[in-house]
Amino acid sequence: MEFVAQQTMNALSFGAEYALLALGLAIVFSIMGLVNFAHGEIIAVGGYTMVAMAALSLNNPFIVIGAAILVASIGSVALERVAFRPVRYADPTTGLLTAFGVSIVLQNLFLLLVSPRPIAVTSLYFLEWPISFAGLRISSLQLFETLTTIIVIVVMMLFLKKTVLGLAMRAAAMDFEMVRLTGIRANRVFAAAFLISGLLAGIACVFIMARRGSVDPHLGFDPVLMAFVACVVGGFGSLPGAVIGGFLLGAIEVTMLVLLPQSLGGMTDAFVFGSIALLLIWRPDGILTPPREKGDKQ
Amino acid sequence: MSLSRSQKRGLVGASLLAFVLIMVGTIATYFGSKYQLRIVYGSYVSLMVVLALQVFMGNARITNLSHSAFMGIGAYAAAICVTPIAMKKISLPNAPWGLNAFALDPVTSGIIAIVITAVIALLVGLFIVRLSGIGATIVSLAVLVIVHSLFLYRTDIFKGNQAFFGIPQVFTLTSAIIIAVIMVYIVRGFKESRWGIALRASADDEISAAAMGVNVHRLRLLAWVLSGVLLGVAGIAYSYYLGTISARPFYFNHVFLTLAMLILGGMRTVTGAVLGTFLISFGLEWVRWLETGPTVLGLKFPEVLGLSGVVLGSVIVLIMALRPGGIMGDREIEDFILKK
């Protein structure tokens, strides 16, 4: 029984992280049809910010966390302004390729301007300590991550339901031109989407850094890949789908870790993706069908 | 069988490109150092991949991100079939299904590899062609990841990231040139064939095309499988020259590189595919040389690792923002010589 509870906790915290990452991707995609591959580099930017804080001897955890989230959010908005605005109204493929290009440029800029080697980030180690209660042994980090994700999801739901900007973002996913025709500035909607995306990346970065303890130029690749797969599973572009996809992915990964015999320990990735493949065969559009694509008359 | 006007122009265009390919290849064969020969061979293999990409992306107007995976399938299939038994026993001691107990000649191995790649392409394609543009792209990305993780996982068959060595090196640059030239004719031929034309028309307006009786899904599948076959051939050419392969080159970096080549040249035309491939292949070599911090005319340049990545990424971003049609846009090479 404890074993099941333990693994459930694992699945929840894995899933929470994937859900957080997937939401960051989904929010941008739902509004502008852009698969933002550079999302991973925003996470890396957060990581490098933490390095910078350490270099400046600012070790107060609040400052470190706050700075990472702030820089990630602003960086994301800046990225939109500089790199994605020219292809804003282009077709999704152009956007996707631009995002790919931006991602490669950023990864190599990190390599070039900072260092090709991983740099240690130790200021967040304090976040992780073992907790035992009711016979369970879990890590505090898992708890924090799960709770934070739940709070983030609730806050986002409130934002999207209650604020005008949130309403505008939901409407934009359906008919962006009409949103402009009600006088709401396109720039503001896009900036808001990227800001939220950056914020989510920054929060995810905190947990990733606390676990990994180091940052390198290619840090963003794995997270963005998982975020991407989670979105595909849940139905690309759907926000609830991103969350469901993320938690499902976490569950599958933990299941594989548990089920696979020790000898095949390192093969979880392949099995996870294999399960995803089966899922896609069953439901090619993802679990929740995403909102209608613009111009799609179905 | 009479050719339409555009088909005749296509023949001229393909022949012009073939001429260029033969010229470049011949010069390299006779005057190039061993190192330069490798680079040129690599660019010809890239050209094969980019041509395969063009035949699908240029006509169906859907971005495909799984192409490196199919190249890998072709490369590994051929490698496993052709590598001598003695070699296989060393490199794949645990191979299942007696895979390390036989070895076939290069031609048979090549054919088997092409068939395997085509079948897998068909199975995957049955799904992908039903999806919308961005949906197909997303699933193709998933395919890339899945195939790659299979390569990594079954090290008993593929050796994962370790080198699968011992493949007999039966190809030379001449072989690559011949294959590339044949591919140019095939790809250009498809573009000007009634399937290519119908496919492009339906890419622009799916509903009208369907109303005219065009079976869009079947056309897409045709282009997809053709693309898969060409990718398989590219993989074989890769294996048969290098003699050693691993899973690493068949993943994101390669996808991005070949995509950049097609986009730079212009994805709508075969000329664009050729132009972009050579520009980036040779341009990148030059940038890589710069990266190492060479000494030129007594001036020592600093080492700038990562410059090639920045340049490549910037090329993509700038082209997408400023000239999404690529350098060639809609023009083929014969447009410069023949009157419109």
Added chain:
Amino acid sequence: MLVIQNLKVFHGPIEAVHGISFTVKEGSCVSLLGPNGAGKTSTISAITGVAKSTGSIKFADEDISVLPVETRIRKGIAVSPEGRRVFANLSVRENLRLGGAYNPNDIDSLIAEWFETFPILGERQHQLAGTLSGGEQQMLAIARALMSEPRILLLDEPSLGLAPKIVTQIFTMIEQLKEKRMTILLVEQNATLALRLSDHAYLLNNGHIVADGTAETLGSNDTLMAELTGLG
């Protein structure tokens, strides 16, 4: 209030409207009539800024032709576009809130007023706009446009695809707006209904204005009317 001069509208490389000129005086209702493809909706798109155009567009003596879409709208132009384009994934109430997004006045009381005028919208206020009937969606589109308390209302084909009874309801609504001295530019295929309401009308065909006049002058021109209405 709205002065259009030598307006040419482009869809890509194609010129859809070939240099038309017309005026909409404050407090009046002007109709743009004509068959399908005449260029009526293109004209509306040019005024809102969605379509590329050349020529002069002056709103309240200000040249708006270089301004982006959102800025023009904020000057007091509201549009109920062709096909209604309600936000299907938002509720009726949320649609109205978006319509009044930058209106500094009290939105909630405005919404309440609209629910009084159109009880059916009030009844369905939490329903998703996509589940409304065509007529209800049209009412919503117009109400949404008016949430910004605009100076001019552009109405594009309000009768399209609606049953005659509903159309009558909609046009009664438009008539009420007219009585409140709202400036209206109406694009309609249903010439009879439109002429009844309009102070002035322009007939478009193939991107040109081929006739204009008051309801009486146009209405008494039997050949013209026959062309427009397809009867007689």
